[in-house]
Amino acid sequence: MLRKILKWITGGIGVLVALILIFYFLMYMVVSNKRDKTYNVEVRMFDIPSDSASIAEGAHIYATKGCADCHGEDLSGKTFLEDGMVGTIRAANLTFGKGGRPADYTDRDWILALRHGIKTDGKPLVIMPSYEYCKLADHDLANLIAYCKSVPAVDAEPALIKLGPLGTVLSGLDKLPLIPAEQIDHKAQYPQKIERSVSVEYGKYLTLSCTGCHKPNLKGGDNIVPGGTPVRDITASGNIGKWTLDQFIKVLRTGATPDGRQLKNEDMPWQMTKNYTDEELQALYLYLKTL
Ligand code: HEC
Ligand code: HEC
Structure with a gap:
């Protein structure tokens, strides 16, 4: 009798482990598919200034929109998440130094990243909160990009996205906003400028x-x-x-x-x-x- 119960229990555990493995594999596939998807969007262009007043305004936007929390004060990128279960995430080096923007990174590429959450190769950026930044007025985005382009080059490690088991499952179940491009209306129109005033x-x-x-x-x-x-x-x-x-x-x-x-x-x-x-x-x- 005891033996029979033990057999049931071990059998039950075996089935449970198999189910968990299948579930995890499914989540892993869901996340891989999301990250592998190629987006084809129309990027509405606007001019990026290069005068010092615009760059100073851009620096203020960088400081007030939380970019430094992930990309650092010098824009070279930070490992802002290091957790065995959730994952290890290092934000991109936004300067033109080693591991950063390639020399041919264009104004269109900046707008594509910030407005659409998409990389130069059409694949989605991970974790980068573009669903928020896409709503900035053209004028503010332009100044922000002007500032990013103006900072001194720093050599640093490139971006790293390594999801742990919990990060994979939560992303697979859409409990983590992993892919901002999925949350963005890529055809939306945004204002050109919002007047800065106490209003x-x-x-x-x-x-x-x-x-x-x-x-x-x-x-x-x-x-x-x-x-x-x-x-x-x-x-x-x-x-x-x-x-x-x-x-x-x-x-x-x-x-x-x-x-x-x-x-x-x-x-x-x-x-x-x-x-x-x-x-x-x-x-x-x-x-x-x-x-
Ligand atoms: C990363 C998440 C996050 C963001 C972004 C954020 N907040 Fe908060 N905020 C919190 C949390 C969490 C608390 C509660 C903290 C606590 O109770 O100790 C809080 C508390 C506050 C409080 C105090 C409220 C009270 O009754 O004590 C104010 C005011 C506030 N936030 C304003 C803002 C404003 C304005 C913005 C945007 C400019 C903002 N927060 C952006 C997470 C956030
Ligand atoms: C919560 C952390 C976080 C915040 C805040 C954040 N970023 Fe990012 N950003 C990332 C990560 C992570 C990547 C790399 C994503 C990838 O390669 O999949 C990234 C990538 C980028 C890229 C794209 C680089 C490329 O490969 O084309 C640009 C541009 C960028 N960020 C600019 C900004 C700016 C400007 C701000 C502030 C307005 C900002 N980010 C705020 C996490 C963040």
Whole structure:
């Protein structure tokens, strides 16, 4: 009798292991197919300036859109994820140094990466949040590209995308935004320029950097990373409804809240928002209060 039960159990475990292996193989194939797909999109071109004022504006966009978190302050690329289960990801070297942009990397290639999430060879970029950057106005994208092209060349390792077992399964199940190109409407039209001013419209435009975590309605909810700190409501129904402009600015520049909490930069990236100008923070506050 005991022997029979043991046989059942080992048999059961064998079947379970086989099922897990089949499932993992399927997920692996799904992810490989996604990454191997070739995209053929029409890239709408615009001029990239090279004067110092435009480059300075581009540097500000680089600092306020979180690029440095993955590509580093010197644009040479960083290994921003190193986890046996999820994977190891190193962002591209954006300079023209060794391991970086090839000498023939054109303006079209920059726009293709930022607006469409696609590499020069037509394959999709991985993890690079182009679904956010595609919504930048032409004017801002042009200045950003002007800045990237102007920085000194740095020799560094090229991009590395190595998914671990958990990363593969989560990507296969679409729980991780692995392929930005899949989330982009490649035919969408974007504005040429959004006037920079203390206006609700400009504030709304700036929340393109907040909705990825705070959700499209900015009411917060679960963290995109399973088990991460819950994301707060930043509309008038949250604390923003109570905070003065000065208090709001202090939160976004230092992470210190009026009720005495210290937000961690890993949760709420205030090292990025501290670079926003007064005008930008005022516009954000104005817009968030209307929600
Ligand atoms: C969450 C991390 C992350 C952020 C933030 C990020 N990138 Fe990337 N980026 C990557 C990764 C990873 C790659 C390489 C992807 C690949 O090769 O599949 C990449 C690739 C690129 C490429 C394409 C290089 C090529 O192979 O054609 C460009 C251009 C680029 N990033 C620019 C930017 C700019 C500009 C910003 C800010 C507006 C930015 N990135 C923000 C992770 C990031
Ligand atoms: C990478 C994800 C992420 C991004 C991007 C992000 N936030 Fe947050 N934010 C959080 C998380 C998580 C919290 C909650 C932190 C906590 O409770 O400790 C938070 C908290 C806040 C708070 C404090 C709210 C309160 O009641 O304490 C404000 C204000 C805020 N975010 C504004 C913004 C704005 C404005 C933007 C865009 C410019 C933005 N955040 C972008 C993740 C993010």
